[in-house]
Amino acid sequence: MPLGSGAVARRTAATSRYAARFRCIGAACEDNCCAHSWQVLLDRQDYGRLKAALAASPQGQATFERGCVRTPGAGARDRRYAALQRTPDGRCVFLALDGLCSVHTTHGTAALPGVCATYPRVLTEAGEHLSLTATLSCPEAARLCLLAEDAARLEAAQPEALAPYRVRHRLPVSSADPFVRHVQAIRAAFLELIAMRDYPLASRFYFTVQLARRLDAARAARGRGAQDAAVREAISACGTAKVLAALDRECRGAAVSGLLPVTLVRQILIAVLRGQRATRFGALVHAVCGPHLEADAGRAPRRGARRRGDEWQRAHDLRRRRWEGEFPDRSEQYATNYAADYWMRDPFPASPDLVGFVLDLLARVGVIRFLLFGHPSLQGSDEQGSSPALRRQALDHAAVEVVYTFSRTVEHSAELRGLLHALISQHRLRGRRSALELARF
Numbered sequence: 001m002p003l004g005s006g007a008v009a010r011r012t013a014a015t016s017r018y019a020a021r022f023r024c025i026g027a028a029c030e031d032n033c034c035a036h037s038w039q040v041l042l043d044r045q046d047y048g049r050l051k052a053a054l055a056a057s058p059q060g061q062a063t064f065e066r067g068c069v070r071t072p073g074a075g076a077r078d079r080r081y082a083a084l085q086r087t088p089d090g091r092c093v094f095l096a097l098d099g100l101c102s103v104h105t106t107h108g109t110a111a112l113p114g115v116c117a118t119y120p121r122v123l124t125e126a127g128e129h130l131s132l133t134a135t136l137s138c139p140e141a142a143r144l145c146l147l148a149e150d151a152a153r154l155e156a157a158q159p160e161a162l163a164p165y166r167v168r169h170r171l172p173v174s175s176a177d178p179f180v181r182h183v184q185a186i187r188a189a190f191l192e193l194i195a196m197r198d199y200p201l202a203s204r205f206y207f208t209v210q211l212a213r214r215l216d217a218a219r220a221a222r223g224r225g226a227q228d229a230a231v232r233e234a235i236s237a238c239g240t241a242k243v244l245a246a247l248d249r250e251c252r253g254a255a256v257s258g259l260l261p262v263t264l265v266r267q268i269l270i271a272v273l274r275g276q277r278a279t280r281f282g283a284l285v286h287a288v289c290g291p292h293l294e295a296d297a298g299r300a301p302r303r304g305a306r307r308r309g310d311e312w313q314r315a316h317d318l319r320r321r322r323w324e325g326e327f328p329d330r331s332e333q334y335a336t337n338y339a340a341d342y343w344m345r346d347p348f349p350a351s352p353d354l355v356g357f358v359l360d361l362l363a364r365v366g367v368i369r370f371l372l373f374g375h376p377s378l379q380g381s382d383e384q385g386s387s388p389a390l391r392r393q394a395l396d397h398a399a400v401e402v403v404y405t406f407s408r409t410v411e412h413s414a415e416l417r418g419l420l421h422a423l424i425s426q427h428r429l430r431g432r433r434s435a436l437e438l439a440r441f
Contacts, residue, residue: 022144323378
């Protein structure tokens with residue numbers, strides 16, 4: 001079957017399996033989203049629906065007036081029509097002491113603001129096609145995505161089943177951008193490459209870089225007809241057995257130092273220590289590598305910092321070989337599912353170029369792997385007589401915490417996303433050697 005051909009089936013809706021399986025676990029969640037100081041904005045419909053639900057009693061009316069405040073100057077069509085309020089410790093005012101939403105408990109899903117009813121789900125509309133996935137900033141979503149082998153596979157869905165959720169991304173297929181016109185075919189092609197488990201994951205990542213290069217060239221073609229033909233040719237050419245075998249040999253045979261991705265990951269983690277220390281992810285970064293990065297994060301170099309950093313890197317490599325040696329398929333599954341979810345969730349046509357979009361993913365995977373094998377809960381667990389089952393459970397737990405805290409930090413911080421893009425540009429990562437370094441890291 002030609003690469004990308006999975007997208008020609010005319011389905012009106014699809015969902016990743018883990019998104020279809022998702023159910024909020026409420027009070028059982030280890031890091032409840034309603035207890036964070038995120039700003040939840042309401043449009044006029046959200047505001048009216050919540051007011052109608054709570055106005056049935058004087059106590060409910062008082063709670064509504066305290067917990068839902070109009071935005072000064074906001075018009076009727078403004079998405080910032082109102083905002084939910086927070087307690088001094090950052091909890092939503094509607095979050096009860098039992099860890100459950102009092103609005104949902106009393107009035108059901110229909111009364112919730114759109115963002116509350118939808119999160120962590122991410123709904124994308126491309127013409128007449130709807131696709132549902134989720135953001136991995138939710139611990140339960142991350143758990144479902146990472147730990148089941150089939151989690152990231154797409155399956156058909158009934159469009160009416162997705163009606164309760166708010167559309168995050170809208171892509172009009174009549175767009176002048178060929179990436180929007182062919183969004184399903186392009187996404188399917190990348191998902192197929194990532195899922196080719198007969199090849200090492202590094203090779204599959206390298207395949208995606210090469211497909212992105214061809215598609216970027218197709219996007220630059222003059223004229224709609226030429227663009228469409230070039231997109232189809234790029235997808236077809238990168239899917240042949242001959243091309244994939246050649247790229248696999250190139251990736252396997254390349255001599256890479258690992259210096260570039262280590263430098264990139266180090267700079268990202270330093271930025272986290274500088275600006276996100278108070279977050280749970282910042283605390284995790286500090287626990288894993290703070291002593292070796294503190295000097296750079298505080299801009300106060302200390303004697304021996306470089307030597308200690310080299311020792312830290314060698315220790316990381318040793319821990320990674322040890323854990324991947326015992327569970328060779330597990331960490332590959334985390335990265336494969338994370339990558340597939342990235343392609344299903346993020347609106348790649350909005351990126352200036354696909355190569356940058358792919359390199360952004362590889363940098364994220366590099367950070368996640370780096371922190372995973374240095375996670376405090378894994379240190380010494382293989383030396384304390386624990387069973388393989390318990391060690392795998394520890395690895396799974398660490399993977400979920402790293403991914404959801406990383407996603408919560410990056411996806412909710414425009415500053416960090418901008419930094420990631422800037423570092424990729426700064427290091428000029430678009431060349432063949434750089435792509436190989438990141439794919440192999």
